[in-house]
Amino acid sequence: MFQKPKGTRDFLPEEMKKRKTIEKKLRKVFDSYNFSEINTPTFESFELLSKKTGDEIRTQLFVFRDHGDREMGLRPELTSSVARFYINEFKNTPKPVKLYYFTNCFRYENPQAGRYREFWQMGSELIGSKKPIADAEVVNMAIEGLKEINMDFEIHIGHLGVLKGVFEKYNLSDDEGNEIRRLIDKEDMDGLKSALSRLESEKNIEISKKVFEVLDLKGGREVISKLKEKLTEFESSVEALENLDSILEFVPHDYVINFGIARGLDYYTGMVFEVYGKKEGAKQVCGGGRYDNLIELFEGEPSPAVGFAYGFDRIMLNIDDFEVENESIFVVPVKSSEMLLKECLKIAKTLRDSGKSVEVDLMGRKLNKALNYANTKNIKKVLIVGENDIRDGKVSLKNMETGEQSLIELKDILNI
Known part of the structure; x- marks a missing residue:
């Protein structure tokens, strides 16, 4: 080696x-x-x-x-x-x-x-x-x-x-x-x-x-x-x-x-x-x-x-040791779907264009495993993209620190 x-x-x-x-x-x-x-x-x-x-x-x-x-x-x-x-x-x-x-x-x-x-x-x-x-x-x-x-x-x-x-x-x-x-x-x-x-x-x-x-x-x-x-x-x-x-x-x-x-x-x-x-x-x-x-x-x-x-x-x-806050956002589809992945990429681009650090799930994981991955990377915010929510112009935002999950309007994602 x-x-x-x-x-x-x-x-x-x-x-x-x-x-x-x-x-x-x-x-x-x-x-x-x-x-x-x-x-x-x-x-x-x-x-x-x-x-x-x-x-x-x-x-x-x-x-x-x-x-x-x-x-x-x-x-x-x-x-x-x-x-x-x-x-x-x-x-x-x-x-x-x-x-x-x-x-x-x-x-x-x-x-x-x-x-x-x-x-x-x-x-x-x-x-x-x-x-x-x-x-x-x-x-x-x-x-x-x-x-x-x-x-x-x-x-x-x-x-x-x-x-x-x-x-x-x-x-x-x-x-x-x-x-x-x-x-x-x-x-x-x-x-x-x-x-x-x-x-x-x-x-x-x-x-x-x-x-x-x-x-x-x-x-x-x-x-x-x-x-x-x-x-x-x-x-x-x-x-x-x-x-x-x-x-x-x-x-x-x-x-x-x-x-x-x-x-x-x-x-x-x-x-x-x-x-x-x-x-x-x-x-x-x-x-x-x-x-x-x-x-x-x-x-x-x-x-x-x-x-x-x-x-x-x-x-x-x-200098004293310190933690750097991970401000990145993880975007994941609720299930394996090419359509949902395309929506994830659209959301990621919107966020990246505004200066935010964004990662999209590239491994095709099931939702639970994707959330576990976010935890291991110390990512605090996860956007979960589902078919019905997207149709209504919404997406789920999960706070990985508190476990709370809520629906937000797509037009408001720059405020998360």
């Missing part, structure tokens, strides 16, 4: 209904901010996918050669594809360009709770504005989407410029700074202490205390003024704190300021944020921030950009 590939899933109809319900609510929020939906190819050139991370990402991707011997890869996320798409199609469009997507992505990694080899992302990119209000719009949209689906969460917001200013003051190279950021992102405190200690020895500096002052200070907006007092000699860090303060002026939601958010991808340049669900396992459900150098990295004109992505599968793990 064939099995599904490792790290992938089959979704049953009931689960798909739940996923579609949540997706629809999130789309409603994105649409309310006038973001426009796009989609990109499932696979891209490996050169594009590795542009911002280097060849070492190869082991984390599904990479293949096509029949023209071109090296391709299944997309691990959408930001690279959106950057290419923007350069190809939107560079002359009035700014800002506000785009969103909902699609599947692929990573070759060991499956675990909330991590799959095929997974779904929903995200947004706002390109063309470097104003604090643009950062705030993206943060607000991420928060309001999760509120729309009643998810219990906490958002942490930071700014990479704060630690970057410290690194610059102590003359750390980009590679050294990125190494520190990655250790912070992995929450590897032992590795971080070791790396800082090594740098102190090699460069004859004392950086550890200042880094941990930044990392240890968490809380509300008051954290910004406290940290400014501790970083008065770090001009770039103070500028980053002032930029974050300007952004938060437009964010009327609860949040935690946390400068330990480093984001694993090196292309982030300013404000960053992560959202954590309150349920055990697969806690991080969203991440994003500002990346003003990304379009330029992909050989486009320099363009400021900010965005985020939801891990849709992790969202589904973090």
